[in-house]
Amino acid sequence: xxxxxxxxxxxxxxxxxxxxxxxxxxxxxxxxxxxxxxxxxxxxxxxxxxxxxxxxxxxxxxxxxxxxxxxxxxxxxxxxxxxxxxxxxxxxxxxxxxxxx
Numbered sequence: 001x002x003x004x005x006x007x008x009x010x011x012x013x014x015x016x017x018x019x020x021x022x023x024x025x026x027x028x029x030x031x032x033x034x035x036x037x038x039x040x041x042x043x044x045x046x047x048x049x050x051x052x053x054x055x056x057x058x059x060x061x062x063x064x065x066x067x068x069x070x071x072x073x074x075x076x077x078x079x080x081x082x083x084x085x086x087x088x089x090x091x092x093x094x095x096x097x098x099x100x101x
Contacts, residue, residue, distance in 0.1 A: 002071065002085050002094040010066040011083060015099040044079055049090045054079055 018024070043054045050056070056077040059067070063076070063083065070076055073088040085094040 003067075003083075003096050007067055008096050011063060011096050012099060014062060014066060015081075044082075044084065044092050044095075046092050046095065048092060050077075050079070050084070050086060050092060056084075059083060 044050050056079045059076050059078050063078075067076060067083070070085060074093065075086055077084050077086055081097075081099045083096040083099065084092050087093055
């Protein structure tokens with residue numbers, strides 16, 4: 001597991017502060033629901049390739065600073081209110097889920 005408790009806590013605190021201040025991450029609609037996108041269901045699964053139709057964003061530089069560099073050949077992405085660690089082949093290796101809820 002890549003996202004240890006320290007990383008998870010840091011990222012959760014950051015998103016909680018942003019949402020309290022009324023700032024949703026880019027791509028999420030603020031509807032007084034913790035910045036959840038309208039009508040979006042979880043479309044990814046641990047250990048599986050991220051589907052091609054899933055919209056993802058690069059995490060902010062602040063989030064990247066909190067997480068540190070991903071392992072070689074891996075990358076971080078944000079899908080809705082989740083931060084995912086993807087392998088070079090696009091497999092979901094680890095996740096911090098339900099940020100801001």
